[in-house]
Amino acid sequence: MNTARTMEDLVNREYKYGFVTDIEADTVPRGLNEEITRLISAKKNEPDFMLEWRLKAYHHWAKLKKSEAEPKWANIHYAPIDYQDMIYYSAPKTKAEGPQSLDEVDPKLLETYEKLGIPLSEQKRLSGVAVDAVFDSASVATTFKEKLAALGIVFCSFSEAVQEHPELVKKYLGSVVPYSDNFFAALNAAVFSDGSFCYIPRGVRCPMELSTYFRINAAETGQFERTLIIAEEGSYVSYLEGCTAPMRDENQLHAAVVELIALDNAQIKYSTVQNWYPGDKEGRGGIYNFVTKRGKCLGKNSKISWTQVETGSAITWKYPSCIMQGDNSVGEFYSVALTNNRQQADTGTKMVHIGKDTKSTIISKGISAGHGQNTYRGLVKIMKRATGARNYSQCDSLLLGDKCGAHTFPYLEVMNSSSQMEHEASTSKVGEDQLFYCRQRGIPPEDAVNMMVSGFCKQVFRELPMEFAVEAEKLLGVSLEGSVG
Amino acid sequence: MKSSQSKERFLSAFERFQKGFAASPDWLRDLRRAGIACFDELGFPTTRDEEWRFTNVEPIVSTSFESANGAGKILRPEDLYSRSFIDSAYNRIVFVNGIFCPEHSSVRGLPSNVRVENLSAALTTDDGVIEPYLSRDTRYRQEAFVALNTAFTEEGAFVLVPRGVVVTEPIYLVFASYGNGFPVMSHPRNLVICEAGSQARIVESYVGFGEQPYLTNVVTKVVGEEGAIIDYYRVQREASKGYHVGALSARMSRNCSFTAHSVTLSGSLIRNDIHALLDGEGATCVLNGLYLLDGKQHVDNHTEIDHAKPRATSQELYKGILSGTSHAVFNGKILVQKDAQKSDARQTNKNLLLSENAVVNTKPQLEIHADDVKCSHGSTIGQLDTDALFYLRSRGLDAADAQSLLSYAFASDLVGRMRIAPLRARLDDYLLTSFRRSQS
Numbered sequence: 001m002n003t004a005r006t007m008e009d010l011v012n013r014e015y016k017y018g019f020v021t022d023i024e025a026d027t028v029p030r031g032l033n034e035e036i037t038r039l040i041s042a043k044k045n046e047p048d049f050m051l052e053w054r055l056k057a058y059h060h061w062a063k064l065k066k067s068e069a070e071p072k073w074a075n076i077h078y079a080p081i082d083y084q085d086m087i088y089y090s091a092p093k094t095k096a097e098g099p100q101s102l103d104e105v106d107p108k109l110l111e112t113y114e115k116l117g118i119p120l121s122e123q124k125r126l127s128g129v130a131v132d133a134v135f136d137s138a139s140v141a142t143t144f145k146e147k148l149a150a151l152g153i154v155f156c157s158f159s160e161a162v163q164e165h166p167e168l169v170k171k172y173l174g175s176v177v178p179y180s181d182n183f184f185a186a187l188n189a190a191v192f193s194d195g196s197f198c199y200i201p202r203g204v205r206c207p208m209e210l211s212t213y214f215r216i217n218a219a220e221t222g223q224f225e226r227t228l229i230i231a232e233e234g235s236y237v238s239y240l241e242g243c244t245a246p247m248r249d250e251n252q253l254h255a256a257v258v259e260l261i262a263l264d265n266a267q268i269k270y271s272t273v274q275n276w277y278p279g280d281k282e283g284r285g286g287i288y289n290f291v292t293k294r295g296k297c298l299g300k301n302s303k304i305s306w307t308q309v310e311t312g313s314a315i316t317w318k319y320p321s322c323i324m325q326g327d328n329s330v331g332e333f334y335s336v337a338l339t340n341n342r343q344q345a346d347t348g349t350k351m352v353h354i355g356k357d358t359k360s361t362i363i364s365k366g367i368s369a370g371h372g373q374n375t376y377r378g379l380v381k382i383m384k385r386a387t388g389a390r391n392y393s394q395c396d397s398l399l400l401g402d403k404c405g406a407h408t409f410p411y412l413e414v415m416n417s418s419s420q421m422e423h424e425a426s427t428s429k430v431g432e433d434q435l436f437y438c439r440q441r442g443i444p445p446e447d448a449v450n451m452m453v454s455g456f457c458k459q460v461f462r463e464l465p466m467e468f469a470v471e472a473e474k475l476l477g478v479s480l481e482g483s484v485g
Numbered sequence: 486m487k488s489s490q491s492k493e494r495f496l497s498a499f500e501r502f503q504k505g506f507a508a509s510p511d512w513l514r515d516l517r518r519a520g521i522a523c524f525d526e527l528g529f530p531t532t533r534d535e536e537w538r539f540t541n542v543e544p545i546v547s548t549s550f551e552s553a554n555g556a557g558k559i560l561r562p563e564d565l566y567s568r569s570f571i572d573s574a575y576n577r578i579v580f581v582n583g584i585f586c587p588e589h590s591s592v593r594g595l596p597s598n599v600r601v602e603n604l605s606a607a608l609t610t611d612d613g614v615i616e617p618y619l620s621r622d623t624r625y626r627q628e629a630f631v632a633l634n635t636a637f638t639e640e641g642a643f644v645l646v647p648r649g650v651v652v653t654e655p656i657y658l659v660f661a662s663y664g665n666g667f668p669v670m671s672h673p674r675n676l677v678i679c680e681a682g683s684q685a686r687i688v689e690s691y692v693g694f695g696e697q698p699y700l701t702n703v704v705t706k707v708v709g710e711e712g713a714i715i716d717y718y719r720v721q722r723e724a725s726k727g728y729h730v731g732a733l734s735a736r737m738s739r740n741c742s743f744t745a746h747s748v749t750l751s752g753s754l755i756r757n758d759i760h761a762l763l764d765g766e767g768a769t770c771v772l773n774g775l776y777l778l779d780g781k782q783h784v785d786n787h788t789e790i791d792h793a794k795p796r797a798t799s800q801e802l803y804k805g806i807l808s809g810t811s812h813a814v815f816n817g818k819i820l821v822q823k824d825a826q827k828s829d830a831r832q833t834n835k836n837l838l839l840s841e842n843a844v845v846n847t848k849p850q851l852e853i854h855a856d857d858v859k860c861s862h863g864s865t866i867g868q869l870d871t872d873a874l875f876y877l878r879s880r881g882l883d884a885a886d887a888q889s890l891l892s893y894a895f896a897s898d899l900v901g902r903m904r905i906a907p908l909r910a911r912l913d914d915y916l917l918t919s920f921r922r923s924q925s
Contacts, residue, residue, distance in 0.1 A: 073535070384842075399856035402826070408851045414866040417838035426861040427853050 015277055018247030021112045021217050028089040034058060037190050040089050044159045047166055057179035057189030070183050074346040075375040075407055076315050081253060088191040090218040092135055132157060132196045132212045134225055154199040155210050158226055161197035168199055172230055176259040176296045184255040184290045188224045195225035200235040209238050209465050216245035222253040231266035238269040240468055245277040249285045251314060256291045264299030271464050273472050276312035283342030286314025293320035297329035305332035307463045309472040314343060321350035324358035331360040334460040339372025348378035353386035362393035363459050368404035375407040382419045389419040397427040398456055488529050491546045496525060499636050510612050512620060520625050520635030527629040539814040539846045540785040544754055545728050550670035550700050553582035560661060562589060568722055569659050569690040570911040577657035578642050583671025585640050594654050600645040601656055604674055607643040618676055622706055630730045634672045634704040641674035648680040655686040655905050664697020675705040679713040686716040686905060693724030705733045709741035716904055717745040723752030732758040739765030746903055749776040749784050759788040763797035774803035775899040778811035785814040792825040801832040804899055806892055807843035818850040825855050832862040837895055889920035
């Protein structure tokens with residue numbers, strides 16, 4: 001068994017979710033201008049405050065675009081994106097105003113999700129997981145709504161939340177990621193079409209995992225969704241997110257924004273398994289995943305935990321962050337990022353300590369194979385007020401192959417003397433001696449490498465909810481079959 | 486003061502400087518002109534530049550520095566010796582405000598074929614030897630301060646250790662500065678060449694006197710040919726208003742070993758750039774650094790270790806102790822190039838914060854393009870161990886003594902790695918007394 005063969009397996013792995021669903025779609029004209037923003041807002045029948053906010057965001061974006069403020073600092077390379085040659089809204093056409101129950105959902109859509117392994121129909125539902133399915137720009141179905149509503153939990157699509165709970169949306173939208181935050185956040189605020197909204201009332205522990213499944217289907221569109229999760233005092237929620245897209249030769253842009261708000265004693269656990277189409281082995285096509293994710297630990301003793309498994313996307317540009325404003329609050333970041341073929345990832349986190357005795361943990365595992373370029377970029381900032389703050393960061397890279405790269409750019413800033421901060425990083429490959437040991441015990445090289453990779457990622461996987469942990473391990477298992485460095 | 490005004494002043498200073506050195510070889514005049522042109526184009530770095538994000542050079546920009554006019558010779562030798570940790574028996578070459586001072590210099594204890602002299606003197610005799618090293622160094626195209634130094638290249642230390650020669654006695658390069666009625670600037674340019682199989686120990690010592698601001702903007706190039714062993718020291722004891730910008734670049738050929746110790750004891754605004762290029766198989770590079778900050782001092786250490794060839798090793802350890810409202814920046818980059826397999830790189834940065842208002846920004850950075858490597862970095866920012874403090878207090882030490890003893894232990898780890906015994910002893914003394922004093 002040799003490296004070359006197993007590496008070939010890895011490179012030639014097929015992307016399982018690359019099919020296209022043939023479905024009639026309601027799309028807006030190509031390009032972006034004020035009219036498009038108004039049109040999207042009108043399509044969603046939004047209240048005035050939303051339109052105003054979108055327009056402000058649009059003008060801010062246009063200003064940034066003019067001054068060429070598209071971020072260039074990341075360690076990624078791509079041809080300039082033509083923002084006028086893209087469709088900003090595409091939703092599957094529905095018969096009525098919107099499906100009231102699953103029976104009214106287009107069977108083609110149900111079939112699509114079935115194929116992706118996310119059954120939405122009653123009898124096949126994953127027990128204990130409520131799903132909001134977002135197809136291109138619109139949410140098509142949300143399961144278990146009634147059961148959750150009985151506990152006072154709101155879990156619905158963003159457009160529904162704007163209609164049903166405008167006061168909550170108005171209060172929290174943009175409070176963590178303002179539209180002026182960065183270039184892509186501004187773009188998202190101007191044109192975002194849907195996403196998930198989740199509100200956990202005081203003292204409620206959400207009994208099941210909430211999840212959103214994002215699917216890009218239409219060609220030449222961008223997907224811009226927005227997720228907002230609010231955990232009231234003493235509540236708990238675990239939220240999962242999954243994504244796939246068809247195989248196409250053009251690049252598609254995905255610019256999402258996720259905002260989390262945790263009040264006193266609340267806990268939010270946010271997990272992502274990102275499997276957007278990564279492009280073919282020459283680097284043609286694939287999703288540009290430019291995402292802004294941020295959580296705010298607003299209350300005392302609150303906790304936000306991010307777990308991500310990034311295996312897809314041609315380019316990933318993503319820094320799930322925690323702002324620890326409340327005293328004693330906790331931020332966590334666990335990440336596995338895999339880059340294969342010509343994939344590029346510049347990902348990491350920002351931990352901003354503002355409150356006293358706040359704690360953060362960063363565990364980042366990067367795996368590069370093929371021509372992949374994997375960058376960890378992180379910021380730990382301990383403000384003057386944050387006395388007794390504590391941070392531990394660890395970022396490890398594993399290199400499989402001699403044409404890939406692994407980079408780390410941690411920024412560590414400490415402004416008081418009672419805080420402690422530790423950072424460690426290492427880069428290595430799967431050791432010949434480790435492999436040799438496994439092989440002489442009769443373990444085939446593929447399994448041996450799999451074992452080592454899964455051992456390498458274990459710290460992160462054990463943070464994932466059960467259902468996802470299995471899926472994530474499989475995902476890496478398939479992609480790294482026997483890749484002996 | 487606007488940065489453009491300040492730039493104008495440097496440009497006109499260059500015009501005056503150029504007139505005074507009509508005798509320079511053509512290539513040098515061209516190089517200087519290229520340097521000033523690049524500086525004109527680049528301008529002073531701002532905090533918007535990634536490399537200068539945490540270091541604001543405004544104090545340098547807003548001061549009108551002039552070149553010294555040779556009046557620096559009135560310095561008393563005792564002051565010079567005690568501040569730069571040397572005595573009259575040492576082999577040394579001394580510059581005051583950037584101007585060579587023969588009466589303070591003495592290199593009699595060296596083997597006769599080892600050359601230690603002023604660069605401008607060497608230029609008149611060995612133009613051809615020096616030219617390739619100076620003109621091939623193209624960092625001035627990217628870095629404004631190197632460009633400025635290139636423009637004003639004239640004096641500095643030139644050290645040449647011929648093939649196979651082992652110099653056991655350390656060579657001291659001393660740069661003293663003080664404002665002499667007006668803020669003085671100097672741009673020393675040092676060139677150290679260690680030929681194949683040679684060995685040398687070199688100490689760059691920077692000392693400042695007086696209360697006036699001054700700027701030392703130094704560029705040093707060290708070349709280690711095959712199998713050379715170079716022990717390099719840089720001790721900075723600048724005055725309270727001393728600004729220091731220093732760029733050290735070292736190129737190591739096959740099996741060359743380069744060890745650099747940087748010690749920053751005082752100064753107002755200090756920026757050190759070290760660029761180490763491991764340009765041969767089996768080359769070794771060790772970078773050690775110690776910075777002790779107090780008051781409003783600002784020290785920025787940028788290091789870059791470039792593993793260009795396979796089987797090279799590098800080790801880096803930087804430690805800092807901060808009190809007052811001081812600010813320390815550390816940026817350590819390790820680059821492993823595509824074919825540099827079997828590279829082994831280790832980097833550690835540790836910071837001890839003793840006061841509420843001190844700030845540390847640290848950014849260890851790895852860029853790896855080869856797969857068969859061992860690279861790691863670690864970075865910590867913290868306080869003295871409370872258990873250790875408690876233990877010492879239980880043995881009868883008061884809180885202040887316990888703190889100074891532990892701080893001393895933290896720092897002396899690095900001093901203990903130095904291989905020049907007298908320098909080590911003097912630094913050790915200095916640390917002990919300064920920690921005691923800071924307590925009382």
